Each structure stands twice: as C-alpha cells, then as structure tokens.
C-alpha cells in the first residue's frame with residue numbers, strides 16, 4: 001500500500017531533496033563544504049527575512065528551544081511563557097529546568113493568546129528578560145498573533161521576544177527584522193521538507209546583547225561559539241552534513257516557487273481542508289484562529305478520534321495525528337505544511353469521508369471533497 005504522511009512533523013520529502021541527500025559525504029572541514037554552508041546561510045537569512053546570521057544546529061527543534069533559554073538568560077531571571085498547548089508548556093519546562101522564573105500565561109487549548117495578557121505580565125514584572133511563544137501551537141492547531149505581541153513587547157519592555165516558529169517558518173510570513181522578533185527558530189522536519197535532525201535559529205542584535213550577560217550553563221548549544229563558526233561557513237562541531245546538503249535543495253525549491261507563493265499555497269490548502277471537514281459536519285478545534293500549517297478537527301460526538309486515525313491508516317495508508325494530553329481521543333490533526341499540494345488534500349478528504357461513513361458518522365459522499373474543490377476552482 002502506498003503511504004502518505006500528513007502529520008505535523010515529520011512531513012513528506014520531495015524526491016529532489018531525497019536525491020540531494022544521497023550525495024557522498026563531504027568532509028566538513030574540506031574546502032568543498034564551505035559553499036554548501038554558505039548557500040544554506042544565505043537561504044536561511046532569506047527565509048527568516050533577517051540581515052543577521054541564522055545558526056544551524058544538529059538537533060531536533062527542542063534543542064534550539066533549550067538554547068534559546070540557556071544562551072540568553074541567567075539563573076533567577078524572569079521570563080513570560082505562553083502555555084496554550086504541549087509546545088507552550090515546553091517553554092515553561094525548559095525555564096524550570098534551568099532555574100528561570102517563568103510567569104506562565106495560561107491559554108485555553110484551542111484558543112490564541114490575547115496579547116493584552118502579555119502586556120499585563122510585563123506591567124506586573126518590568127524586569128522580565130524574555131517572552132517565549134509559539135507561532136503555531138501545533139498541539140491545538142492555533143496561530144498566535146506574533147506581530148501584535150512583538151509590538152506590545154517592544155512598546156512595554158526591554159525584554160526580547162522569542163518565537164518558536166517550528167510550524168510557522170515556511171508556512172506564513174514571520175519577517176524577523178521587520179516585526180522585531182528577537183529570536184526565531186525552526187526545525188527541519190516540518191515546513192522545510194527535510195528529515196528530522198536540524199534546527200535553525202535566527203538571533204537579533206538585541207538578543208546577542210543579552211547573550212553577553214547570560215550565565216546559564218551551556219556547552220553543545222553555545223551560540224556565540226556557533227556564530228564565530230558560521231561566519232566562516234563552518235559549524236563548531238561535526239554538522240549533519242547530508243541534511244545540510246538537503247537543506248540547500250529545499251531552499252532552492254522554495255526560492256523557485258517564490259516565498260509569497262509558498263505562503264499562498266499553504267493558505268489555499270488550509271482553507272480547502274477546513275471547508276472540507278466543516279462540510280462533513282465536523283468542527284475545528286482552533287475555531288477562532290486556525291493555523292495554515294495544520295488543521296485540528298473534533299471527532300464526531302461519541303467517536304474516539306483514535307478510531308478514525310487507525311482506519312484511515314489501515315484503509316488508505318494515510319498517517320494523521322491524534323490530539324495530545326487533554327485532546328487525545330477528541331481530535332485528529334491533518335498537516336499540510338511543506339511538500340503538499342491540492343491533490344493531497346482532495347485525497348485525504350475523500351478518504352476521510354469513506355472512513356467516517358464506515359465508523360458510523362454519516363457523510364454524503366463527495367460533500368467535503370466538493371467544498372475543497374470549490375476553494376480550488
């Protein structure tokens with residue numbers, strides 16, 4: 001059976017990227033590796049819309065998240081974290097692990113954060129050093145208002161704004177320099193169309209200034225050491241060579257498509273997915289602020305979402321994701337970030353209609369697909 005990966009990480013890989021990664025290993029200190037990093041560096045600055053360097057780390061996205069705490073803060077520093085799901089919760093856990101005082105803004109799952117709540121925290125604790133948020137909270141499918149938050153943070157404090165853009169970068173616009181995002185990070189296995197194993201982090205001048213005072217322990221994720229290396233088209237330690245070669249190819253694909261077209265494609269696919277599932281009588285989990293990277297959907301009343309997920313896997317080879325923690329069994333998540341097209345959405349919606357009927361939620365065949373066709377036409 002042909003397999004399809006529609007999960008919010010890892011995501012499908014383009015054949016061009018797979019072929020690029022089949023290149024024989026180049027030694028990372030050999031002259032022929034320098035242009036590989038140089039090309040990736042330039043492409044990442046283009047993607048992050050920043051004049052500053054974007055570091056390349058050999059880790060999953062969480063490594064960059066941890067480094068975004070340890071390289072900028074000191075023990076006892078105050079930070080604000082937004083917790084509206086599993087990934088927002090992780091910011092709080094990292095802060096706790098390193099003795100950073102995190103003021104947690106709790107957000108109901110499925111909702112976006114109200115920027116005024118962040119403003120209130122900053123008024124209450126004017127010595128806050130950093131604010132940690134997600135662009136998309138992947139566990140709920142919600143997009144947070146990053147631009148408004150950046151405005152509020154810089155109007156009301158000297159703190160840096162750190163954005164986990166792991167399911168944002170390459171899906172929708174997050175122009176670092178223009179919006180005043182001090183730290184923007186992502187991972188390879190979401191919209192960047194690569195296997196897991198790389199993380200990328202862009203750092204503003206204001207954040208580098210703060211890094212000078214940071215005393216938290218750091219060794220592998222030492223960003224000033226990485227900065228000294230990347231300007232020489234090197235990394236401090238052995239890089240994930242094959243993945244960086246693949247990155248060069250995926251960036252090239254995005255440039256060929258045009259970044260605005262990449263964003264437009266994601267908008268279109270997300271719109272079609274939402275209209276498709278709603279036409280089947282299903283409700284969106286992120287009802288107010290759904291992200292264009294994935295669509296989180298409530299299972300029909302009385303049906304465990306796990307049943308839908310296993311049936312669509314068994315009958316159609318499509319892997320989608322369950323909810324996590326409190327949302328487990330209640331929702332399913334269909335991702336459309338990265339190497340996805342209109343055909344993937346039409347197929348997934350058709351498969352979902354068949355599976356829902358089989359499980360006992362009656363759906364008129366073609367109703368969801370028809371709604372998506374309406375969007376595409």
Ligand SMILES: *Cc1c(COP(=O)(O)O)cnc(C)c1O
Pocket residue numbers: 008009060061062063087134136137138164165166167187
């Ligand atoms: C996937 C994801 C992560 C975690 O990344 P890992 O690569 O699993 O470490 C963090 N934040 C968000 C928003 C994600 O979607």
